Amino acid sequence: MAQIFAYVAHKAGKADDSALELTVAAKKIDPNASVTAIVVGSDAVCNEVAASYNEVWKIGTDAYPNAEVIRKALVNILPKESIVLISHDTFGMDLSPGLSVKLDSAFVADAMDFEGIEDGKLKVIRQEYAGMVTTHVSCDIANGAVVNVRPGAFQPDESTGAGGSVVDKTGDAGDLSETTRRFLEVVEAEVGDVDITKSDILISVGRGIEDQDNLEIINDLAKAVGGDVSCSRPIVDAKWLEKARQVGTSGQTVKPKVYMALGISGSFQHMGGIKGNPFLVAVNKNAKAPIFQVADVGVVADILEFVPELTEKVSEMK
Numbered sequence: 102m103a104q105i106f107a108y109v110a111h112k113a114g115k116a117d118d119s120a121l122e123l124t125v126a127a128k129k130i131d132p133n134a135s136v137t138a139i140v141v142g143s144d145a146v147c148n149e150v151a152a153s154y155n156e157v158w159k160i161g162t163d164a165y166p167n168a169e170v171i172r173k174a175l176v177n178i179l180p181k182e183s184i185v186l187i188s189h190d191t192f193g194m195d196l197s198p199g200l201s202v203k204l205d206s207a208f209v210a211d212a213m214d215f216e217g218i219e220d221g222k223l224k225v226i227r228q229e230y231a232g233m234v235t236t237h238v239s240c241d242i243a244n245g246a247v248v249n250v251r252p253g254a255f256q257p258d259e260s261t262g263a264g265g266s267v268v269d270k271t272g273d274a275g276d277l278s279e280t281t282r283r284f285l286e287v288v289e290a291e292v293g294d295v296d297i298t299k300s301d302i303l304i305s306v307g308r309g310i311e312d313q314d315n316l317e318i319i320n321d322l323a324k325a326v327g328g329d330v331s332c333s334r335p336i337v338d339a340k341w342l343e344k345a346r347q348v349g350t351s352g353q354t355v356k357p358k359v360y361m362a363l364g365i366s367g368s369f370q371h372m373g374g375i376k377g378n379p380f381l382v383a384v385n386k387n388a389k390a391p392i393f394q395v396a397d398v399g400v401v402a403d404i405l406e407f408v409p410e411l412t413e414k415v416s417e418m419k
């Protein structure tokens with residue numbers, strides 16, 4: 102049976118949320134698997150995730166987060182035929198395809214779910230065409246596989262069962278000093294007049310709003326429910342709202358209790374910014390919009406008609 106590894110990303114000394122999602126993904130591949138976390142450049146994160154993994158492999162380097170260096174280290178330490186799970190975020194997308202080439206292993210991007218291993222094939226579920234089609238991929242793992250797992254696709258396992266030890270693999274990682282890329286600094290995203298990362302209720306608007314003037318109905322609803330307005334990227338690209346309100350992989354990561362997606366299709370880049378499993382309400386005039394696959398409540402309606410009505414009802418109830 103192939104060994105399963107999870108690459109644990111981190112920021113400011115804290116493990117990324119994906120650390121507790123990848124253990125669940127690994128158990129979906131093989132419920133009996135012993136899962137090893139790989140942590141580069143942080144002792145604190147090694148200790149933080151040790152309770153959730155059977156073992157933690159630590160690589161000490163100050164080159165974090167340089168994908169070129171990390172790829173080199175992983176090629177040197179990973180046993181043949183490993184299955185390596187990496188979050189499908191910007192850094193994971195940088196690291197993973199090249200890693201699979203170097204390992205001569207299979208590569209699957211943006212996995213949503215797994216159906217285990219059958220006859221030497223890893224069964225992966227993905228989405229195509231912006232989520233309109235679900236595909237079942239059968240992946241030959243004779244040489245192992247590198248799999249990018251969509252953030253949020255698995256509910257994090259908060260239980261701390263495994264309790265693994267930390268093993269220092271720095272010596273096996275090879276010479277990591279020679280690189281063509283250099284990590285300079287982390288530049289934090291700008292924070293606007295509202296910090297949507299702190300909001301409990303987000304009223305999020307997408308391209309379905311059609312016109313900047315229509316944003317007024319979104320502001321009215323946000324005011325009525327005591328929430329803040331956030332948006333998808335096309336709204337920022339059109340300069341209708343400031344970048345600090347964009348949710349997604351190239352925007353803010355938010356953790357509200359309630360997330361209302363109005364005229365948003367549900368691209369993985371947008372959904373990747375929504376963490377903490379909020380109560381998700383989606384309103385979209387297309388019944389086949391991908392967001393309905395993950396929404397707790399879905400309303401097939403024109404937001405230009407539905408939102409003012411909802412605001413009125415909320416105001417009445419208050």
Ligand SMILES: Cc1cc2nc3c(=O)[nH]c(=O)nc-3n(C[C@H](O)[C@H](O)[C@H](O)COP(=O)(O)OP(=O)(O)OC[C@H]3O[C@@H](n4cnc5c(N)ncnc54)[C@H](O)[C@@H]3O)c2cc1C
Nearest residue numbers: 307308309333334349350351352364365366371386403404
């Ligand atoms: C590298 C990269 C990074 C990205 N980062 C982000 C990111 O951080 N955040 C992000 O959001 N996107 C990001 N994107 C863009 C992403 O791929 C999608 O294009 C974007 O999320 C789509 O936004 P949307 O859902 O508002 O628009 P669309 O996909 O166009 O969807 C609009 C939806 O509105 C519905 N609709 C239309 N009119 C109405 C109406 N009157 N009433 C109700 N529903 C209606 C339609 O049915 C449709 O489902 C990124 C893309 C790339 C390549």
